[in-house]
Amino acid sequence: MFYRLQNTIRRFMVGRYGTDGLNRFLAVTYLVLWVLSRCFPRGWVGFVLSTVATATFVWFVFRTLSRNIPRRQAENQWFYGWWYPTREWLRHQKDRLRDLRVCRYRRCPACRAWLRLPIKRGRRTVTCSRCHTPFKAFFL
Ligand SMILES: [Zn+2]
Known part of the structure; x- marks a missing residue:
């Protein structure tokens, strides 16, 4: 019974795109938006969130079942072009927050x-450890 169902799904998916990085991202986005929309059961915030969540889900299903594979691969490339720098930026923000009491980051x-600098309050001149260029930085 389960095997037959699996086989049916496999036959249905032949020649269709399936899943990739963008689709995993869409699935996670959908779940997050859906949970957020449950937090606002009334009013326009919940309405907007659930509408965007539904649109994300429709896009996810559309991409999974699509037969236009080159087009979907191009979309995925475009997605990674945005996602890799964004992920690096998020990681950097996480480091900054983690080291808030230890050091400051300046570019x-x-x-x-990126330079990790000791916390000395006020405006002072810093010398880059990589290229040895002095520059002024302000520390709160
Ligand atoms: Zn430098």
């Missing part, structure tokens, strides 16, 4: 490197 204006 070198010359070589764009």
Whole structure:
């Protein structure tokens, strides 16, 4: 019985796109939006959230069942072009928050490197450890 169902699904999915990174992202986004929309059972916030959640789900199903595979792969490439830098940025914010009591992060204006600096309040001149360019930085 279960085997037959599995077989039917497999036959149905032949020539269709299936899942990829963008679809996993859409599925997670859908779940998050759905949970958030449950937190606002009344009013326009919940309505907007559940509408966007439904649209995300429809997009997810559409991509999974799509037969236009090159188009879906191009979408996935585009998605990773956005997702990888975003994920790096999120990781960096996490580090900043974790080290809030230990050090400060500043970007070198010359070589764009992130520097971990000791907390000394006020405006002072910092020298980049990578390219040795001095620059002024302000520390709260
Ligand atoms: Zn530098």
